[in-house]
Amino acid sequence: MTDGDVRPGLRRPIGQDELLDRVIRAVAARRLPQSLLIHGPPGVGLRTTARWIAAALQCESEERPCGACRSCRLAGTFEHPDIHVHFPMPRPKRASSRAKLREAIEKQRMERLAQLRDSPEAVLDRGETTGLYVAAVENIRAQAARRPAMGDRTVFVIEDADAMVPQSSSPEAANAFLKLLEEPPEFAFILLTSGRPDALLPTIRSRTAPLRVAPVRGERIIRHLIEDRGASAEEAERAAAQSDGVVGRALEIWERGPGDATESGARLLSAALSGDARARFEAAGAFSARGARAALQPALEALRAQLRDVLAHATGAAELPPGLPSLRGRPLAPGALLTAMEAVEDALEGVAQNLNPQATVSVLLGDMNRVLAASTREP
Ligand SMILES: [Zn+2]
Numbered sequence: 001m002t003d004g005d006v007r008p009g010l011r012r013p014i015g016q017d018e019l020l021d022r023v024i025r026a027v028a029a030r031r032l033p034q035s036l037l038i039h040g041p042p043g044v045g046l047r048t049t050a051r052w053i054a055a056a057l058q059c060e061s062e063e064r065p066c067g068a069c070r071s072c073r074l075a076g077t078f079e080h081p082d083i084h085v086h087f088p089m090p091r092p093k094r095a096s097s098r099a100k101l102r103e104a105i106e107k108q109r110m111e112r113l114a115q116l117r118d119s120p121e122a123v124l125d126r127g128e129t130t131g132l133y134v135a136a137v138e139n140i141r142a143q144a145a146r147r148p149a150m151g152d153r154t155v156f157v158i159e160d161a162d163a164m165v166p167q168s169s170s171p172e173a174a175n176a177f178l179k180l181l182e183e184p185p186e187f188a189f190i191l192l193t194s195g196r197p198d199a200l201l202p203t204i205r206s207r208t209a210p211l212r213v214a215p216v217r218g219e220r221i222i223r224h225l226i227e228d229r230g231a232s233a234e235e236a237e238r239a240a241a242q243s244d245g246v247v248g249r250a251l252e253i254w255e256r257g258p259g260d261a262t263e264s265g266a267r268l269l270s271a272a273l274s275g276d277a278r279a280r281f282e283a284a285g286a287f288s289a290r291g292a293r294a295a296l297q298p299a300l301e302a303l304r305a306q307l308r309d310v311l312a313h314a315t316g317a318a319e320l321p322p323g324l325p326s327l328r329g330r331p332l333a334p335g336a337l338l339t340a341m342e343a344v345e346d347a348l349e350g351v352a353q354n355l356n357p358q359a360t361v362s363v364l365l366g367d368m369n370r371v372l373a374a375s376t377r378e379p
Pocket residue numbers: 058059060061064065066067068069070071072
């Protein structure tokens with residue numbers, strides 16, 4: 001298995017060698033905690049890391065995960081009987097009983113695993129409301145109670161664990177799951193992933209050992225885009241520069257191409273600076289009020305990059321790049337720019353949570369205007 005392999009099968013997370021080595025040493029020494037919370041920025045490779053660790057735990061070879069043994073091959077096609085991958089899914093339409101609901105959820109899971117087998121990077125259920133519902137958690141518990149079928153371990157990968165729906169309707173299921181995390185059967189490992197660990201139920205956070213997947217260096221992302229994906233050097237550099245070290249984000253930016261995100265970002269910045277409430281209203285109106293985060297996310301990412309450029313200019317570190325709206329001749333205070341960048345981060349988080357894009361932009365532009373306008377008034 002080569003670093004950066006993008007074919008179906010077991011894949012190694014990009015640029016995480018140090019972390020993976022540490023995990024492998026812990027596995028070899030039988031020191032890996034049984035309940036792990038694999039967290040980091042969304043797109044950094046959380047799922048790939050969890051699936052890779054699961055394969056490493058099951059590998060039959062010395063060199064874990066070898067990618068070649070029977071266990072690794074089954075892990076790579078999501079068919080290992082002792083690796084159970086769970087993820088948020090839409091709630092099944094109807095079920096006459098709890099047992100039927102559990103069956104329906106398990107059937108959905110199997111269908112999605114078959115899709116992932118063919119294209120492991122497929123984004124399923126785009127735009128739909130999904131969750132890890134009580135019935136799914138009950139299935140996990142039932143699977144955890146069974147002895148492993150092939151080897152001496154069972155591994156659970158529970159992706160986007162922050163989507164676990166608070167189970168006030170079924171406190172027994174919730175408690176049983178917490179007990180599973182706290183004291184898993186001696187043969188079970190539970191690997192949770194979350195790009196929003198703050199959104200996790202605190203009771204889950206406190207029962208898992210954290211494992212942070214950090215952003216990676218730009219050069220590593222550039223190399224991946226050029227060598228494994230076939231990007232040009234120029235494309236790779238542009239995508240890496242806007243990615244904050246998050247491989248998934250770089251891939252999205254590269255696949256989308258230059259487009260007009262930069263222009264949309266500049267329009268948002270211009271509206272935020274304009275002091276005219278109507279200009280801000282119109283800028284927000286350019287985005288749909290429902291769903292369709294496709295247009296907003298790249299515009300916000302471009303806006304974030306532009307604010308960073310303006311900040312570099314404000315601190316004297318760089319020239320103001322062309323294409324940015326007039327800053328009305330007065331430099332903006334670095335503190336205000338940082339606050340504005342935080343507001344953009346909040347908006348991006350809102351977009352990730354499928355908040356109304358129009359309302360998100362409206363709030364963002366109002367917030368940015370308050371801090372930036374105040375900043376330009378200072379002598
Ligand atoms: Zn193997």
